[in-house]
Amino acid sequence: MTASPWEPDMPEPLLEIDQVSVEYHRGRRTPPLRAVDNVTLSVAPGETLAIVGESGSGKSTLGNAVLGLAPVLGGAIRFRGRDITHADHRERRALSRHIQVVFQDPYGSLNPVRTIGQTLAEPFLVHRNLDSAAARAEVTAMLRRVGLPADAADRYPAKFSGGQRQRIAIARALMLSPQLIICDEAVSALDLSVQAQILNLLSDLQREFGLSYLFISHDLDVVRHISHRVAVLLHGRLVEQGPTAVVTTDPTHPYTQALLAAVPVPDPQEQLRRRTRRNLEKRPRPGESSGRSGGCPFSGRCMHTMEICITETPPPSNVSSGGMVACHLHAGHVLLETPTQQAV
Numbered sequence: 373m374t375a376s377p378w379e380p381d382m383p384e385p386l387l388e389i390d391q392v393s394v395e396y397h398r399g400r401r402t403p404p405l406r407a408v409d410n411v412t413l414s415v416a417p418g419e420t421l422a423i424v425g426e427s428g429s430g431k432s433t434l435g436n437a438v439l440g441l442a443p444v445l446g447g448a449i450r451f452r453g454r455d456i457t458h459a460d461h462r463e464r465r466a467l468s469r470h471i472q473v474v475f476q477d478p479y480g481s482l483n484p485v486r487t488i489g490q491t492l493a494e495p496f497l498v499h500r501n502l503d504s505a506a507a508r509a510e511v512t513a514m515l516r517r518v519g520l521p522a523d524a525a526d527r528y529p530a531k532f533s534g535g536q537r538q539r540i541a542i543a544r545a546l547m548l549s550p551q552l553i554i555c556d557e558a559v560s561a562l563d564l565s566v567q568a569q570i571l572n573l574l575s576d577l578q579r580e581f582g583l584s585y586l587f588i589s590h591d592l593d594v595v596r597h598i599s600h601r602v603a604v605l606l607h608g609r610l611v612e613q614g615p616t617a618v619v620t621t622d623p624t625h626p627y628t629q630a631l632l633a634a635v636p637v638p639d640p641q642e643q644l645r646r647r648t649r650r651n652l653e654k655r656p657r658p659g660e661s662s663g664r665s666g667g668c669p670f671s672g673r674c675m676h677t678m679e680i681c682i683t684e685t686p687p688p689s690n691v692s693s694g695g696m697v698a699c700h701l702h703a704g705h706v707l708l709e710t711p712t713q714q715a716v
C-alpha cells in the first residue's frame with residue numbers, strides 16, 4: 373500500500389481504501405462530478421471506522437465504491453489484501469459473503485411480498501446449499517440474536533416498526549457471517565431511543581462476532597457512541613481523521629469544528645460556545661467550494677481562510693492526538709491577521 377500519513381500503523385487491515393477517486397458522469401455538456409477525491413483509509417478487523425460529513429460529501433459513494441456500486445476512477449480497494457476494485461460479477465457474489473450492507477431504509481430493501489423467514493433464508497439457500505429445515509433453524513436463531521421473536525419469520529415487513537425492520541436488516545446482513553458491514557445511515561431514520569438500542573445491538577454483535585463496521589453517518593453525535601476512529605469527508609476529500617474521542621470533542625479541522633458546533637447538546641451554554649466558534653451556514657454545492665479544482669474545500673466558509681487555502685490543496689499532516697488533518701493552518705503556515713472570509 374502507498375505510504376500515507378493518513379494511516380496509523382495497523383496490523384493487516386481488513387479493508388484498504390487506497391487513494392480512491394470516484395467520478396460520476398452527468399452527460400456531455402456537464403463536467404463529471406468528483407464525488408470522492410483521492411481518499412485513503414483502512415479498517416482493521418473488529419474495528420468501527422465512522423465516515424462523517426454533510427449531505428453530498430461523498431460518504432455513500434465511498435461505501436458504494438467498496439460494494440462495487442460506484443464508478444471508481446483511480447486508486448485501489450483491497451479486502452483482506454486482495455484487490456477488489458473492479459471485481460467482476462462472480463467475484464462480487466463471492467465477496468457478498470464477507471461484505472454486507474445495512475441501509476437507512478430497510479423497508480425499501482425488504483421484499484414486501486416475502487416473509488421475513490424467506491428473506492433471511494435466501495442467502496443460505498444460495499450460498500450454502502442448506503436444506504430448508506436447516507435454513508429455518510438458522511433464521512430462528514438469528515432472529516432471537518437480534519432481539520426479535522421466532523414467529524417474526526412468518527410475518528411480512530409491513531408488520532414491523534422501523535426499529536424492528538432495522539433489526540431484520542441487520543439479521544439479514546449477518547446470515548452468512550460476514551467480516552465487514554457497511555452501515556449507511558443505518559440509524560438515521562429512527563427515534564433517539566430506538567437509535568440507541570440499535571447502536572447497542574451493533575456494538576454487541578461486533579464484540580460477539582469480531583465484526584468490522586464502516587459506519588456512514590452525517591451525525592457526529594451518533595458516531596461518538598459506536599466508532600473507534602472517525603474520518604471526516606468534505607466535498608469528497610478526507611479533511612480529518614483520528615480517534616473518536618478526539619475528533620468528536622476536540623477536532624483540529626475548522627470544518628470538523630463546525631460540524632461539532634451543529635450537533636445539539638443539552639447544555640445551552642456549551643451550545644452557544646460551540647456555535648460562536650464555528651458554524652456551517654454557507655453551503656456551496658459539492659465540488660464548487662472555491663470554484664477551483666485546487667484549494668481547501670472549506671475555504672469558502674472558513675473563518676481562517678488564507679490565500680494559500682484558495683489556491684493549494686492542503687497536504688495531510690499528523691496531529692499530536694494521533695490523528696491527521698488536511699489544513700494549511702496545521703501545515704506550517706501562519707494565520708493572516710485579517711482573514712479573507714468570515715464564517716457567518
Ligand SMILES: Nc1ncnc2c1ncn2[C@@H]1O[C@H](COP(=O)(O)OP(=O)(O)OP(=O)(O)O)[C@@H](O)[C@H]1O
Nearest residue numbers: 396405407425426427428429430431432433434658
Ligand atoms: N449515481 C449518481 N450519479 C450522479 N451523481 C451522484 C450519484 N450518486 C451521488 N451523486 C452525487 O455525488 C455527490 C456525493 O453524494 P453521496 O450520496 O455520496 O454523498 P453523501 O455524503 O452520502 O450524502 P447523503 O447523506 O445526502 O447521501 C453528491 O453531489 C451527489 O449528488
